[in-house]
Amino acid sequence: MLLPHTIRVEAYTPSHAAAWDALVATSANGPFLFARPFMDYHQDRFIDQSWLIWQGTKLRAIFVAAVARDTTTPTTLVAHPGLTYGGLVTVAGVKYAELVIMLDLLRSAWCTAGFQQLLVRPVPRVFCRLHSESFPFWLHQQGAVLSNRELISVVDLSQPVRIGTWRRGNLRKARRHGVVVQQASVQEYAAFWQLLTANLLATYNCQPVHTLAEISGLRDQNPGHLELWVAYVGEEMVAGVLVFQDIRQGFAHTQYIAGSPRGKQVGAVDAVLTHLIQEKPASFKRLSFGTSTKQGTGTVNAGLLNQKEGFGATTEVLDTYLLDLGNS
Structure with a gap:
């Protein structure tokens, strides 16, 4: 059993770019959009507030997040305001008990950094090599509310x-x-x-x-x-x-x-x-046609969805959670 003191979290800085990209390239659920050459292209619009989770000298996970420079809610950490989704990315084989330690440490670090809320859209199933529902379950356990749900149309190419x-x-x-x-x-x-x-x-x-x-x-x-x-x-x-x-x-x-x-x-x-x-x-293995819902409303665009279903697509969900960091 891993002990809490064997894991530490650290705020991302540009000096971590190589380690960050190495983890994304070998991760269970980190698409190329999380690599620094993609994320950093819009750094003029967002203040990076990402995190690294270490076990000794080994990088085991990262947390993709930022705050928009023109935000009216600077105490809300968003994962990620410049991407469709964000949040926790791990290496393969992370067990739930280990993940809980990681997220509890992250939550403490967020509070210390002055954040009061977390708004997060976890990486959807379609974009993951190895999909896990552990992070959404932890959010549920912490009292997070499902603030929005959108539909993604996916073709199973296998x-x-x-x-x-x-x-x-x-x-x-x-x-x-x-x-x-x-x-x-x-x-x-x-x-x-x-x-x-x-x-x-x-x-x-x-x-x-x-x-x-x-x-x-x-x-x-x-x-x-x-x-x-x-x-x-x-x-x-x-x-x-x-x-x-x-x-x-x-x-x-x-x-x-x-x-x-x-x-x-x-x-x-x-x-x-x-x-x-x-x-x-x-x-x-999978072709994503993106969402068929009006962003932020959850209202289905029936014509668009019907078009995608005409190509054999089925629907998956893109969920957004809001967690009050003052409650546990």
Whole structure:
């Protein structure tokens, strides 16, 4: 049985970057988005408040968290305000009793640092090589409340995927119009970003979360983890899907999906997504289509969810917990 004094917690500093990245690269549930080359690109907007958990000289876990620089609630630790999720990442084989010691020490450190609440979205099942519910159970035991629940659409690539009738109709349409799907070159990102921006402005009156410069930097600093797949009719780019992927954790995730007006008419988006479903199983176990709920409300976007289910996706949950650090 591990004794509490054999484990210690320490606030993250840039001097820990190499040890941090080594743990993420070998962890049970740490996707590449937690590596410092990805996390640090938006450090101008967030104050890193992450933690390391050591057992002697061995790094056993990290806690991914930050506080937004423009926050109105500086005493709330968020895991993570710049990412879809965050929180506890461990090496494989951590037992529940050990995890409780780690989290109890973290809680004490958070309180000492002046935090009064923890707002956390644990890493969802789809993004984990080895998924565990130990952390959510600890949160429940500590009196945390479930403050929000969203739906994630996931395709199990290890099983035969059945494409729905409507989607198959769009694929036939794409073939009739000569839609060609291919992996994009670096030079094609700019054309896709123009297409994506126009699509978001017309549909939702908003801009992409990332700028072209940011996404290009993330691609270059995280080699192999970002791929762009595009569809053409002749010389015209009519659709594209930007994928975040982590071969070790076993997932690919559609970060951005867009089609031009012509692309939507000829079923080009469906052609790209079907190509991904057929192309990825050799290397990945799961394909995430992201959430189908309006952020922060839990309201289901029925049309979007139906589209994803047409590709054989089933639903998993992305939960957010709020823990009052003054209560135990």
